[in-house]
């Protein structure tokens with residue numbers, strides 16, 4: 183007899199109520215509107231900072247990043263200053279998928295970010311955006327990959343990277359690619375439902391995140407990059423993606439039995455990039471905490487483990503990268519190294535010029551986000567100079583000084599909140615996070631960052647961007663803390679709004695719904711308010727022992743051959759001359 187899924191979860195990366203609600207009010211997004219009427223809905227608070235890799239990993243584990251070890255697209259070397267790409271192997275906690283398997287439920291997941299390499303689930307797993315190439319073994323079991331390729335051809339995760347979008351023609355091309363990818367994933371999802379149904383199924387679609395990053399500025403008249411001339415062509419780009427995925431959601435739901443519980447979730451929200459840009463390392467320099475190398479010192483560089491020429495630097499930056507770059511990572515790189523597009527300098531040189539043995543605090547400016555601050559702590563960092571006894575006073579000082587950064591037009595502080603690592607992360611891996619996390623995702627604390635170069639060290643740390651369309655391709659949208667949650671099912675309330683739901687609550691809620699005890703070390707809580715009271719009364723909560731940590735196969739080392747390959751790719755992409 184054919185299996186009927188008990189639960190189907192549709193993931194819409196970065197979907198946000200601030201867009202969906204007004205469109206529904208106008209009669210758009212009919213499938214999501216209908217689900218809301220038949221079920222429960224509300225905001226879903228992401229993890230801090232609200233980034234795709236830690237967010238979906240917290241969703242899958244029910245734990246804060248301190249317990250699963252995924253904080254970003256990249257990991258910072260603990261003792262040094264270098265970075266390398268993270269992927270699903272960076273996750274060090276069991277997933278809810280595994281717990282459901284252990285409890286006897288089969289599970290299939292499609293395109294969830296940070297699930298590469300795929301888990302050997304009872305069911306299947308098709309990895310998401312951390313999949314290196316279509317040739318990589320990103321499907322478990324491997325026979326399913328052959329079957330899918332037979333039916334659908336090459337399975338594509340990639341859209342063209344941001345730096346590609348230099349003309350309207352190319353922007354249109356990227357929108358077409360996004361649509362093609364959505365159509366392929368939608369067809370795969372419907373095929374899996376028909377031919378490989380599991381007790382629990384999850385399908386993720388990424389294009390809302392992409393279109394918001396690339397096209398938000400065209401939809402928003404108040405955006406500093408708004409281009410009235412491009413409005414006819416791209417003014418509807420974001421909405422078209424939402425409506426398309428609303429239709430896909432409808433087609434998936436049509437296939438389900440009436441008693442299947444359905445959730446629609448996003449890992450974080452979205453919103454415009456604002457015109458305030460900070461140069462944080464420049465500011466740290468100006469308050470005496472960061473020093474640049476004197477030019478005569480440049481010979482010392484190799485001893486510090488940072489190469490002098492770009493290729494050596496890149497070998498360092500990507501030193502631990504085992505997998506090749508995905509296009510999402512290329513997109514990310516284009517953001518990280520914006521100046522490369524002008525073939526001038528690139529962000530990493532700003533890092534290269536830091537004199538570590540005279541620097542107490544630095545920002546991971548090389549990362550577009552989050553603009554977090556690291557303390558150059560003695561005994562931890564190779565060139566650390568901050569005594570552990572000085573740590574508290576130093577971080578107090580930085581927090582106070584960050585509060586003094588004001589928008590010159592309003593006189594209001596730019597950064598409304600700075601979190602100490604221990605305020606937002608707890609667990610065995612929390613010391614892998616940055617020391618201070620600056621809020622860039624709240625409406626009262628919006629800004630972006632750019633790399634600080636030594637030659638500009640005396641310029642103001644705050645720049646207000648010109649209000650005109652940019653000739654470069656750049657992000658017009660970024661993330662916000664609140665994603666969406668919609669749920670429909672026979673044990674759920676109908677037409678009800680829910681409050682205070684968090685992304686980490688989904689995993690324990692899923693376990694509860696299926697009668698599986700919830701591990702005590704999950705940080706999320708069962709969302710009892712979404713269930714009908716008679717269901718809650720008849721189904722007491724059951725706790726289970728901690729699910730603990732799982733030491734997966736960590737990536738380590740990077741051969742010369744591999745770094746040569748990465749360099750070759752970067753050169754092809756225009757990152758290197």
Ligand SMILES: [Zn+2]
Nearest residue numbers: 195196234449
């Ligand atoms: Zn995301």
